Amino acid sequence: MSDGRTSDLALFRRLFEQARPYWMHLVLIFFLSLLSLPLALLTPIPLKIAVDYVLGNKPLPEFLVTFLPMFFTGSKGGLLTLAVVLLLGVALLQNLEGFGSWVLQLYTGEKLVIDFRARLFRHVQRLSLLYHDMRGVTDSLYRIQFDASAMQYLAIQGVGASLTSVLTLAAMIWITARIDWQLALIALAILPLLLISSEVYRRRVRGAWAEVKNRESAAVSVIQEVLGAVRVVKAFGQEGREENRFYERANLSLWTQLRAVFLETGFGILIAMTIGIGTAAVLFVGVRHVQSGVLSLGNLLVVMAYIAQLYKPLETLSKKVGTLQSSLASAERAFALLDELPDVPEKKSARRLHNARGAVVFRHVDFAYSRARPILRDLNFEVAPGTSVGISGPTGTGKTTLVGLLPRFYDPTAGQILFDGIDLREYRLADLRRQFAIVLQEPVLFSASIAENIAYGRPEASEEEIIAAAQGANAHEFIINLSEGYRTTVGERGMRLSGGERQRISIARAFLRNAPVLILDEPTSAVDTASECAIIDAMERLMQNRTAFMIAHRLSTLRKCDLRMHIEPGGQLEFSAGETVPTLAEMHRV
DSSP, X not given: OOSSOSOHHHHHHHHHHHHGGGHHHHHHHHHHHHHHHHHHHHTTHHHHIIIIIIISOOOOOHHHHHHSOHHHHSSHHHXXXXXXXXXXXXXXXXXXXXXHHHHHHHHHHHHHHHHHHXXXXXXXXXXXXXXXXXXXXXXXXXHHHTGGGHHHIIIIIIHHHHHHHHHHHHHHHHHHHHHOHHHHHHHHTTHHHHXXXXXXXXXXXXXXXXXXXXXXXXXXXXXXXXXXXXXXXXXXXXXXXXXXXXXXXXXXXXXHHHHHHHHHHHHHHHHHHXXXXXXXXXXXXXXXXXXXXXXXXXHHHHHHHHHHHHHHHHHHXXXXXXXXXXXXXXXXXXXXXXXXXXXXXXXXXXXXXXXXXXXXXXEEEEEEEETTEEEEEXXXXXXXXXXXXXXXXXXXXXXXXXXXXXXXXXXXXXXXXEETTEEGGGBOHHHHHTTEEEEOSSOOOOSSBHHHHHTTTOTTOOHHHHXXXXXXXXXXXXXXXXXXXXXXXXXXXXXXXOHHHHHHHHHHHXXXXXXXXXXXXXXXXXXXXXXXXXXXXXXXXXXXXXXXXXXXXXXXXXXXXXXEEEEOTTSOEEEEEOTTOSOHHHXXXX
């Protein structure tokens, strides 16, 4: 996606759309930057006054005599005082303008980046699990945290500074031409060369910086992966190996970045030499004009000062063509993430769903992560409301994938799944997922208090409701024995608690959710026997009067399920009745 194929104009159009809420701030920044233009025009004036009217004997222009007080115009000392006062006044105004612009640019730029990151974060959360499974976390993280920051530079320094440079360029050309039109033409003779070289370098630099971003993202992925599995790394003593893996990827990023910098540096040298040639030509002809009496020395100094300021916006515009490409490459990557379409779309006219009964029907359902990797094939079955279904089968046969289809973490590649008689894809996603409570094999806790983790699915829950859920999950006793009870912080991913404690908090979260459908994905596979007994006891209470799908390898865990479903490789299903089912025909149809 980030190969330079998107035009600069298209990217800037999208940037303006993103920055629209802050258009007043951007206008004010632009207005303050415009103030720098008259201040820049005034900068050489004190020097001209000192050379032509104090050191020289040229008469002061009539309009200045009329406009200024006699104190300044009556003597050379007064004129020198005028030059000093004007110099100090211009310096003060330039600093005030610079400070005001800096504060406003800082605030607006940071707000733009925060809003853009929030938009990317919101979009990434809406992408399907299939996208995250295939692309990984680090690429999205890098685009949100690092690529999104290009918004600040492009919207403020890039566009605003470029517009100011164009206006400054026009003003300097006009004033220089009024003083000596020949010198103005000579100064502008380098403009075609600058434009041609800028266009040649633009795409080459964009492609180089896009590759840098990809390399940096790959290096960061090593850090994210290792820190997420630091226990495994330590257990196998692979710290050195992982350090070398990071070094190799970071080194590739370094060399790619050096290539991009060399391209920019070469472009900068070409611009500097071109401007140097233009300045030398103006100086040579200007000196000739002074010697021939066409131009005064003071006017030559003013012209040379204006030429320097004339070339400054030209240099800025030309160099920004190179510098902007790094930010444009980042913006292109960030917008490419926004352009990723969810694999699980929601219809505009999706149905509302408040309290489901929990009836589930699979009709000729297929699922495959790719054409070469089919997982589930032609699944056909029905589950009545309130039925508990035990799912077993060898690893890799699609047990977790099957239950993941119910809350639409994925969509079937063929067939349909009915929920209370209606296709899952007809419901609003948020409403549909509120009908499910899920307990995973590896309990997921957040770095917050135990109470906040239990109430994650219902943040508005009262303390009494949280405690009741913990009691139902057999978690209340160990929680109140902690130093801070329900206010105890569990640490990152809950690592301050044991596996069994984390799982019981996860079950308490499901109790508090109080959803009509329950998904239990091997909840006892990674706990000790004592914890398993407490968890199974809690799960049996949780499953009462709910449609439940429980995945387990040990058939003893599924003994109380109404229906048992065994998945063979290739997606074939075998069914058997549990202890409480009267007949298979009453509960299930294949």
